[in-house]
Amino acid sequence: MQAKHPSESICIMTDLVLPSETNPLNNLFGGELLARMDRAASIAARRHSRRIVVTASVNHVAFNRTIPLGSVVTIEAKVSRAFKTSMEVFMDVWIEDRESGLRAKANEAIYTFVAVDETGRPTQIPEISPQTELEKTRFEAALRRKQLSLVLAGKMKAQEATELKALFQ
Ligand SMILES: CC(C)(COP(=O)(O)OP(=O)(O)OC[C@H]1O[C@@H](n2cnc3c(N)ncnc32)[C@H](O)[C@@H]1OP(=O)(O)O)[C@@H](O)C(=O)NCCC(=O)NCCS
Numbered sequence: 001m002q003a004k005h006p007s008e009s010i011c012i013m014t015d016l017v018l019p020s021e022t023n024p025l026n027n028l029f030g031g032e033l034l035a036r037m038d039r040a041a042s043i044a045a046r047r048h049s050r051r052i053v054v055t056a057s058v059n060h061v062a063f064n065r066t067i068p069l070g071s072v073v074t075i076e077a078k079v080s081r082a083f084k085t086s087m088e089v090f091m092d093v094w095i096e097d098r099e100s101g102l103r104a105k106a107n108e109a110i111y112t113f114v115a116v117d118e119t120g121r122p123t124q125i126p127e128i129s130p131q132t133e134l135e136k137t138r139f140e141a142a143l144r145r146k147q148l149s150l151v152l153a154g155k156m157k158a159q160e161a162t163e164l165k166a167l168f169q
Contacts, residue, residue: 003127006135009048009079009089013040017071028067033093034058037109040077041089045113048079048087049125056086057112057149065095065106072096074103080135081142085122086114088142112149 013036021032038055045053067073073095080090093107115125130139144163150156151164158164 001124001126003129004048004082005129005131006078006080007131009044009077011040011043011047011077012074013043013077014072014074017067017069017073019069022069025066026069028069028071028073030063033063033067033073033107034061036073037061037075037077037091037093038111040075041091041109041111042113044077044079044089045087045115048082048128049115051115051123051125052118053087053113053115054120055111056114057153058109059088059112059145059149060108060110062108064108065104067093067095067106070098072098073106078135079128080110080130080138081146082125082128083146085116085124086112086146087125087128088112088138088145090138110145112146 017028023029042053075093077089077091079087081088089111091109094103095106096103115123117123130136147161147163151158151161
């Protein structure tokens with residue numbers, strides 16, 4: 001399978017925050033953002049693999065900034081690393097100022113997806129070749145994050161997590 005570039009997987013989703021999607025402080029409800037990110041990330045994973053994909057793990061979400069009612073929210077999702085059957089998808093979330101149109105970073109998130117066949121069995125995906133400096137940085141760190149996720153899920157022994165030894169010793 002030929003290696004692909006992260007840009008081939010990009011998914012950009014822009015949507016409004018409506019009243020039914022807010023918490024009592026009139027800011028976007030966290031679970032609503034998680035669901036929107038899951039959709040954007042699954043499209044990016046599907047574009048990279050051209051397979052059915054399922055969410056295997058939500059590895060990291062940072063709710064750094066509140067997102068007020070009426071905001072225009074843009075989620076940019078891109079595959080940051082592809083392993084054998086799984087992919088890490090990195091997301092940047094932006095909000096747009098109504099008057100100036102300037103964008104401010106609101107959140108970041110990292111999800112893991114697995115490509116599966118029609119019976120739900122994991123299936124092989126193309127490799128990824130990072131191009132930009134940011135893509136290279138995210139690619140490099142992805143193996144560490146995968147191992148951490150597997151250790152936390154009880155699917156890998158800490159002693160086997162070669163990239164994490166410094167954290168666990
Ligand atoms: C995700 C799923 C397909 C993995 O199946 P599995 O039998 O554990 O398969 P494997 O052990 O071969 O793992 C497949 C890949 O996923 C990776 N993986 C599995 N769990 C992971 C986790 N928690 N974090 C990171 N990667 C994980 C494995 O490392 C492996 O990666 P690789 O092939 O790229 O090296 C299976 O657990 C599943 O179908 N889960 C439910 C998915 C779902 O319904 N999601 C929506 C939730 S509502």
